[in-house]
Amino acid sequence: MKERSRKAFRLMLGVFALSIMVACSSNDPEPDETDDGYVATPQPLTVPPIFQRLLPPPIIPANNPQTVEGIALGRKLFYDPILSGDGTQACASCHKPSTAFSDENQFSIGIDGFEGTRNSMPLYNMAWNNNSKFFWDGRAASIEEQALGPVENPIEMHNTWENAVGSLQSNNEYPELFNKAFGATIITKELTAKAIAQFERTLISANSPFDQYLLGENSLTPQEINGFAIFMDESRGDCFHCHGSEFNPLWTDNIFHNNGLDAVITDKGLGNVTGDPSQDGWFKSPSLRNLAYTAPYMHDGRFATLDEVINHYSEGLVYSETIDPLMKAVSSGGVHLTEPDKADLKAFLLSLSDPSFINNPDFQDPN
């Protein structure tokens, strides 16, 4: 009897609450107003087993949780040229899935035909950038902040956010999609960047032959295994101090180094951002995943092939005042790997490429 009356009470309470909600929504004079209580459908990142085992949880800002609607919107925006000044370029123009979300150019060309000065960065595993510094020079403190940059960059998408947001607002699809993702039909650049960041966080790559080897799912060739030994050998490759290991499957330290490219630093990199001249010529270590797809290499795309990269560390190091001391063999140009060692190292590096990442149907153009 008691149980029944409690149920009846709950039912009444529910009806009462519903009537308030109905009343409120019918009274709402401004359908465009943000509904602060709105929650889209949560969709936490699927953490791959190798990351689960070795890495901290992904970094998701409290004010931008991953949602089904937010990711879908971000994906649509990522591929939509609507954000550019003349409607010809999308994020994906320079960050294509087939090249691990980089492109094949040394420098990408913006809408006005101008060339940039840095190589388009590949995009993956960004939610594990524990350093939270994005771009080659670390000038953005979050993915959301990073996503704001290219739209207004005059040599990239050369738009204003005011104009970009206006285009989205007057589009016949986007207001509803923003409403579903954020409960807001007034589009802002912040919400646009949030959606793009949500999509970018889903770009996870952890299924290379080397990952499968670590999981005991396949074996590597003797050449790849020897290449890994060279990579981990302080007196030969000594790559692991900046580029991860079997226990850091990001294959980058996500911090900044001068790796001995030039005697005279023309692009100051991190030093330009921090104003600290001791950091001139420091750039973020890129991950070694997906090298099979991300040529050319280095922050300025100067090396067309992996062989050139390996030769740089082997024989081509150049001294400058801010060179990282980890480039220890600079006085003799490098560590002077033998040709067989170079070939094996390259074979190992290519085992970190993940075809399932670039072909993942969830990451392709939805438009």
Add this chain to the structure above:
Amino acid sequence: MKKIAFLLIMAFIAIGCNSDDDSEPEVLGCTDPASLNYNPDANTDDGSCIFERNITIAFTQTWADSTDVTPLNFNTNLYINDARNLAHITRLRYLISRIELHKNDGTTVAFDEYQLVDLADATTLTLNPALTATTGDYTGISFIYGFNEEDNISGEYEDLNVADWGWPEMIGGGYHFMQMDGTFIDENGETQPYNFHNGTAANNGVFEANHIEFNFDMDFTITNDATIEIKMDISEWYKNPLTWDLNERSVDLMMDYLAQKDMNRNGKTVFSIGAITQ
């Protein structure tokens, strides 16, 4: 008038009686309800109250106890070691684990956290352990430079993995204990890099633990929240007992068994306990 006198007498009696009635036995103990050993029956505080206090560990560095080496100046100073090498530090990171405070009653406050101190990140110079310490007298502080064998397990610590702090498996695995990188002026006047990295010592496939246990006997009393300073004298790595000449040994030291053992020998005088402030 008589009435007034009577009332006065009665009042005196009443007061007198009252004071006689209140003579409950004195119970000594801790009368502070906020303490760990509050005694609700106690009516006289005997100073025995014990409180939980937060401990902060502050990691500081000096060169020869004379120059403070801080996140602001570590990579701009020049240092002269005992071999007369003029050196510059670009990067200094080191690992401290198993910090313990020893009480005079024989118990130990064993903090769970390890700390990767990185001079490029000022936030890593303080550790706020989750465990509290109780007020009272202590007889010592101990900690481990690096990880002991039980803790030095490859891949075990997510934050250290992502910091690229691993020590290669081929030379014993686990983690670096220290990474000190920089440049020095060699005997020909040329600038040369050095990589003073320390971890497990590998001797032809035999791996030797290479951490250092520090145990400082010292009497101190915790009364309030306290900050305990763990000091590293960087110059000691290069001088005691062995004068370390970077001209002879500067790079490729991780796989060099003797270099690893010599670092361990010199490391024994590197750390000390500085100020305890509360």
